[in-house]
């Protein structure tokens with residue numbers, strides 16, 4: 560069986576100025592250094608990325624963005640290009656978050672272009688997939704995540720898949736305090752891995768990290784990590800305080 564390093568990513572969403580971001584890293588870095596068997600990243604707003612990258616220098620804290628555009632450069636007012644993130648030292652970029660799909664009308668096709676552009680620039684995409692409440696109630700969860708996974712990864716090679724992280728985030732569990740059960744998240748993530756195996760082969764599928772996201776906290780992280788298919792978490796609210804983020808990383812040790 561493939562060993563997959565647990566991976567905790569904090570998705571700060573639209574929170575923290577650059578100064579607040581630097582203070583967070585200063586407060587968290589020593590305690591984080593004690594946990595060496597977990598990989599961790601902070602996905603900050605664009606305006607705080609430089610501050611996070613500077614403050615995290617010399618530590619194992621990796622830096623991620625929360626979105627980007629797929630074009631190299633050009634007349635796209637307000638957008639940020641992959642090469643700009645790479646130049647800042649970003650390792651990861653969250654793509655296709657449900658909030659981007661819902662509020663900014665991102666489609667699977669657009670997200671796929673972003674995934675390909677990220678990989679072409681040495682950025683590792685954290686591709687988000689997940690069903691809404693209505694889809695869950697109509698038993699469409701597996702179908703929805705399969706389409707989002709397949710369409711999001713069109714044109715990605717089995718070799719490139721090693722640099723992709725998938726985050727399964729049921730929309731009804733995001734910021735609601737109502738998390739999925741660990742068993743249920745494990746089953747959906749197992750299904751996503753089967754979809755990957757069909758497309759890329761068992762070996763490639765076995766090495767991809769698939770995170771759970773949706774109301775993950777220090778109190779429930781260990782329950783999720785105890786599941787065989789769950790390789791980490793993409794965490795919103797509970798990643799905003801240094802102590803809480805440190806506890807999540809500590810709790811993610813398998």
Ligand SMILES: O=C(CO)COP(=O)(O)O
Pocket residue numbers: 570656728732733734735736772773774775793794795796797
């Ligand atoms: O959307 C999420 C992470 O991307 C989850 O957010 P919460 O952890 O605040 O539920």
